[in-house]
Amino acid sequence: MLVLQTIRENPEEVLNLLAIKNFDGKEILQTILALDDKRKETQRMLDDNLAQGNLLAREIGNLFKAGKAAEANLLKEKTSELKELSKELSTTFEMTKKELETALLKVPNLPHPSIPRGKTPEDNEIVHEEGSIPDLPDSAVPHWDLAARYDLIDFALGNKIAGAGFPVYKGKVARLQRALINFFLDRAIAEGYLEIQPPYLVNADSGFGTGQLPDKDGQMYYAPVDDLYLIPTAEVPVTNMYRDVILKESDFPLKNVAYSSCFRREAGSYGKDVRGLNRLHQFDKVEIVQVSHPDSSYSVLEEMKNYVSGLLRALELPFRIVKLCGGDMSFTSAMTYDMEVYSAAQKRWLEVSSISNFESFQANRMKLRYKDETGKMQLAHTLNGSALALPRIVAALLENNQTHEGIKIPEALVPYTGFKIID
RNA sequence: GGAGAGAUGGCAGAGUGGUCGAAUGCGGCGGUCUCGAAAACCGUUGAUCCCUUUUGGGAUCCGGGGGUUCGAAUCCCCCUCUCUCCGCCA
Incomplete structure (x- = not known):
């Protein structure tokens, strides 16, 4: 607001x-x-x-x-x-x-003056590209085929138990996901983030605080008997820890990291976007959230962007950083960087992280404030970013690392998985 | 799920219809003292909104919502949460 x-x-x-x-x-x-x-x-x-x-x-x-x-x-x-x-x-x-x-x-957040004009993703500005796109043999296949070949992910079974968009992960890919979660959490903790395990269901006030309500309530699963919403991201419970809070300047920066499952109805999605792991109703994500002094929120945004770049680098995934144009940005954001990983078999870039500065837009809704040196109340700034969302990372790892012998695990992950190859 | 008790300022805790936004203690901040600190002493100490150039004035807020009354932290109703006991339970 x-x-x-x-x-x-x-x-x-x-x-x-x-x-x-x-x-x-x-x-x-x-x-x-x-x-x-x-x-x-x-x-x-x-x-x-x-x-x-x-x-x-x-x-x-x-x-x-x-x-x-x-x-x-x-x-x-x-x-x-x-x-x-x-x-x-x-x-x-x-x-x-x-x-x-x-x-x-009804009024969206003001974009930072440097935001490129534009309407569609084509108008986004690619600010960085890194890593080499693997040269896969003609026999290379997308992750959903790999998942079937190695019996890793059962989409039909998930469909039976819950519905489309709720896959069942088995064996080594289940372990791979657990490894990724721990890897992401450990990296964040080493970077000074405090680990949080938040509730997965939140009340309406929390949904309102981060901006999911009232605009996007159709995107959240809702439990009417208890009037609770399933979180679409850990951003919601973690940021809302600071709802109606008055901070001291010395409290900045507040750095939190949280792993959670995320639940999204994704009403209106269709086509190749939802194939395989590309778009799910339930997925796992490690989220970083910062509450910052207004003067430093943009340097914090850069810091977060660099931090996530480091994760992708460690996973040896080719990626690019995209600064979203005005038309592609969310209602609540003032500036957003998307991190995209190249998925070699699908031959397309997959968004694996979205890092945003909301400036005081969420803070104003949430009454998240601090007292400045003169004792005056000021709104804090909030930021968050995925670090990282699992499904598309898994998709890219499977696709990019496929060999005749099997799927190779990046070195940095091996201590976490306990195995080097999926075969 | 059933029965009972409770929710007051950063914290603890008084207040059960009339200058009560709220005693007192602790904490915080400022000062005296000190080379400095501690102790002691003195002072100060919430938020939101409206009017006013400053000074200042006004309204609202005692878990949330409604009601009774000229007047509510205080009485009544509903909800939420916490605690105790019972039941159930990873």
């Missing part, structure tokens, strides 16, 4: 930045400012009214104490119309506030 003051102070600049995200904010910004004016005016009247009421109540109290019941009862009559007016005003006030918030929630 944008800070209202920003809109009020620089409406033109806000409009221009929103245009980078292809969002025409002209109408809604006007609505927001008008609603805010109305809110203020209503509050002024309401406050005056309540103040009068308080004054009267005090007088009546004093009169009763002094034993002047008759006079007190006379004053009582005066309060009734005051009360009625207050009730009316407070109804208007609450309604206006709600309307204002609803409108404010």
